[in-house]
Amino acid sequence: MRGDKVLMVGNEAIGEAAIRAGCQLYFAYPITPQSELPQLLARRMPEEGRVFLQAESEVAAINMVYGAAGAGSRVMTSSSSPGISLKQEGISYIAGAELPCVIVNIVRGGPGLGGIQPAQSDYFQATKGGGHGDYRLIVLAPASVQEMVDLTALAFDLADKYRNPVMILGDGVLGQMMEPVEFGDIKPEIPSKPWATTGRKGRDRNVVNSLYLDPNKLEEHNWHLQAKYRKIEEEEIRFDTFNLDDAQLIIVAYGISARIARTAIEMARADGIAAGLLRPITLFPFPTGAIAQAAEKARAFLSLELSAGQMVEDVRLAVNGKRPVHFYGRTGGIIPTPQEVYGEIKKIAGEEVAK
Amino acid sequence: MKQEVIVAGFGGQGVLLLGQVLAYAGMVEGKEVSWLPSYGPEMRGGTANCTVVLSDTEIGSPVVSQPSCVIALNLPSMEKFEPMLKPGGLLIINSSLIEKKAERDDIEVVKVAATEIANELGSGRVANMVALGAFVQQTGAVDFATLEEALKEVLPQRRHDLIPLNLQAIQRGAVEAE
Numbered sequence: 001m002r003g004d005k006v007l008m009v010g011n012e013a014i015g016e017a018a019i020r021a022g023c024q025l026y027f028a029y030p031i032t033p034q035s036e037l038p039q040l041l042a043r044r045m046p047e048e049g050r051v052f053l054q055a056e057s058e059v060a061a062i063n064m065v066y067g068a069a070g071a072g073s074r075v076m077t078s079s080s081s082p083g084i085s086l087k088q089e090g091i092s093y094i095a096g097a098e099l100p101c102v103i104v105n106i107v108r109g110g111p112g113l114g115g116i117q118p119a120q121s122d123y124f125q126a127t128k129g130g131g132h133g134d135y136r137l138i139v140l141a142p143a144s145v146q147e148m149v150d151l152t153a154l155a156f157d158l159a160d161k162y163r164n165p166v167m168i169l170g171d172g173v174l175g176q177m178m179e180p181v182e183f184g185d186i187k188p189e190i191p192s193k194p195w196a197t198t199g200r201k202g203r204d205r206n207v208v209n210s211l212y213l214d215p216n217k218l219e220e221h222n223w224h225l226q227a228k229y230r231k232i233e234e235e236e237i238r239f240d241t242f243n244l245d246d247a248q249l250i251i252v253a254y255g256i257s258a259r260i261a262r263t264a265i266e267m268a269r270a271d272g273i274a275a276g277l278l279r280p281i282t283l284f285p286f287p288t289g290a291i292a293q294a295a296e297k298a299r300a301f302l303s304l305e306l307s308a309g310q311m312v313e314d315v316r317l318a319v320n321g322k323r324p325v326h327f328y329g330r331t332g333g334i335i336p337t338p339q340e341v342y343g344e345i346k347k348i349a350g351e352e353v354a355k
Numbered sequence: 356m357k358q359e360v361i362v363a364g365f366g367g368q369g370v371l372l373l374g375q376v377l378a379y380a381g382m383v384e385g386k387e388v389s390w391l392p393s394y395g396p397e398m399r400g401g402t403a404n405c406t407v408v409l410s411d412t413e414i415g416s417p418v419v420s421q422p423s424c425v426i427a428l429n430l431p432s433m434e435k436f437e438p439m440l441k442p443g444g445l446l447i448i449n450s451s452l453i454e455k456k457a458e459r460d461d462i463e464v465v466k467v468a469a470t471e472i473a474n475e476l477g478s479g480r481v482a483n484m485v486a487l488g489a490f491v492q493q494t495g496a497v498d499f500a501t502l503e504e505a506l507k508e509v510l511p512q513r514r515h516d517l518i519p520l521n522l523q524a525i526q527r528g529a530v531e532a533e
Contacts, residue, residue, distance in 0.1 A: 178390035263415030337420035
């Protein structure tokens with residue numbers, strides 16, 4: 001049965017989902033490997049009577065997002081690693097001013113200009129703040145083209161719900177690959193935004209700002225933000241599992257790494273090694289509790305990433321010394337093969353059994 | 356059933372399109388499918404490849420290091436991907452452009468003069484479809500009937516006049532591979 005499935009590349013799937021989720025404005029500057037997204041929206045946004053604007057730079061684009069979000073519109077920007085670095089000042093302002101928006105990062109290898117092949121080495125930047133000040137983004141990590149659709153719709157809803165920027169953290173593989181997708185009924189739930197700068201019309205003045213010169217007021221604002229992040233941690237954690245229940249070795253992996261891990265786990269299971277997968281879908285909030293719970297039963301963990309080891313720190317915090325936490329990663333745009341990951345699984349399984 | 360196929364050739368030989376038609380046909384038949392292109396600074400005349408996975412169950416890695424089939428439309432592609440094939444895997448060679456013999460003896464090799472057949476049919480550009488026909492004949496991965504529907508979806512409307520030629524190429528490839 002085919003249903004309403006279409007074959008789409010991940011970058012385009014995000015664009016089409018954003019339109020269906022009620023995104024009114026999109027500001028961006030092109031960069032590989034996400035340029036199919038602005039390319040699609042350059043055609044589709046005008047068709048829908050909405051705004052597509054190719055800004056003169058990433059810095060300009062994120063400040064346009066700041067303005068449009070302040071005026072209460074659903075708005076999105078996208079880029080890849082070096083471009084996201086350029087946007088950090090604006091992202092910090094948007095987080096400080098508590099404005100909803102969606103930021104897409106289709107990650108490529110770094111640091112610096114790096115390369116154009118897939119990576120996951122922007123995990124720290126995405127989940128720990130990225131710009132200056134004590135703030136957090138909600139970070140969603142799709143692992144399939146279908147999830148790029150589903151999480152884009154969710155991103156807009158969460159941004160509005162918490163008045164917080166939401167980042168979709170993909171990678172070059174997910175952006176470039178085609179898989180069948182269904183759009184189903186994306187019904188945008190756009191709440192009223194009484195704080196937006198929509199023209200005064202007799203009401204009290206609305207101010208969008210992140211400047212608090214009185215330290216007491218700024219501290220109060222910070223505690224307010226922190227309370228919001230704690231609420232997000234209570235209510236919005238999402239993760240997926242595969243063969244987890246009886247797993248002795250648990251691989252923690254997100255995005256494309258989780259797909260590779262899944263195949264490696266199937267190989268391990270075929271050889272009688274009880275491996276399983278815990279796949280964070282939200283990177284902030286991180287599924288700390290689920291990992292801590294899994295550490296009660298499992299013997300060891302392996303964090304698999306396209307980086308030199310970033311998420312592994314959050315896995316270690318979650319496991320809290322109860323079990324050994326191993327790391328395996330490739331960088332610079334190299335993708336580990338399932339065989340390679342299975343080799344790591346065998347090595348760790350051997351070590352842990354030997355103990 | 357699981358097919359993990361790497362399609363490779365020069366840029367401009369239609370390897371990405373071949374993969375897309377195959378992936379679309381798999382999707383139409385209700386299979387799980389993924390299509391992953393190589394991307395990089397290559398231009399026309401450089402090398403291009405894509406990986407297509409067709410499966411009855413959820414697809415884990417779309418990145419494949421031991422394909423069940425390699426379709427090589429030129430020599431550099433054969434040299435690069437033949438060593439990766441699973442033992443017992445299928446290597447389809449465009450013998451119009453590849454004179455060299457396959458090195459391994461633990462794989463199945465099917466030679467198809469894809470470029471020559473395409474030229475006979477009137478357009479060298481359908482060599483990719485000749486190779487696709489040979490692949491489908493050998494593996495039964497999808498039905499031939501579904502490929503027509505897939506071509507309609509993958510080719511833009513303004514190219515639909517070329518569908519009969521593409522189907523002819525698929526049929527010739529199938530006959531050659533019998």
